[in-house]
Amino acid sequence: MKMGMGYTVLSRLRTLARYTIAYACITHCTFEYVGDFVLCKGPSMEPTLFSDNVLLTERLSKYWRKYQSGDIIIAVSPVNASQFICKRIVAVSGEKITTLKPHPLEAESASKLPNEMTMVTDYVPHGCVWIEGDNKSNSSDSRYYGPIPLGLIRSRVVCRIWPLSELTGL
Secondary structure, eight states: OHHHHHHHHHHHHHHHHHHHHHHHHHHHHIIIIIEEEEEOOSSTTTTTSOTTOEEEEESSGGGTSOOOTTOEEEEEOSSOTTOEEEEEEEEETTOEEEEEOOOOHHHHHHTOOOSSOOEEEEEOOTTEEEEEOSSGGGOOSHHHHOOEEGGGEEEEEEEEEESGGGOEEO
16 A cells, blocks of 8 residues: 555656646746846936836747837847846947947046037948937947847847836837
8 A cells, every 4th residue: 555655646746747847848938939027227228117127028029020219128238248238229220320429438437528529420230239228328338339239139128017007018
């Protein structure tokens, strides 16, 4: 009798292990290829998004819809590959971009900022997008590191889901 009970326990554990592995695989594939949840940190997208907002993102539309100006995206940082950034696409391949030339970081730290602002005009190269934060005075973006390749884009933001009082499509 005890041998039969041990077999039942092992059989149930094996079944539990199979279901756990199957659900883990489904979850991984969903978050890797369909979409996921992203926790926003930092002030660069204020007033549209604030720190600790939770966003729902998707990865599928890139196969039938090109990225467009105005899309909010999650991308791998071109400066630190272990970090993700949340920015708005301002221009796509072939579009003309005119923006204020940023001051070099050395000048900011030395407080030697020039008095006049310089405008820079350029075109976004093929296979790239120009991204900027909505909070221009507090955002490190394409104005500093140039256009980013489409391959760095991880997903497109669909909506903000937290806090619930601010649930909205973006």
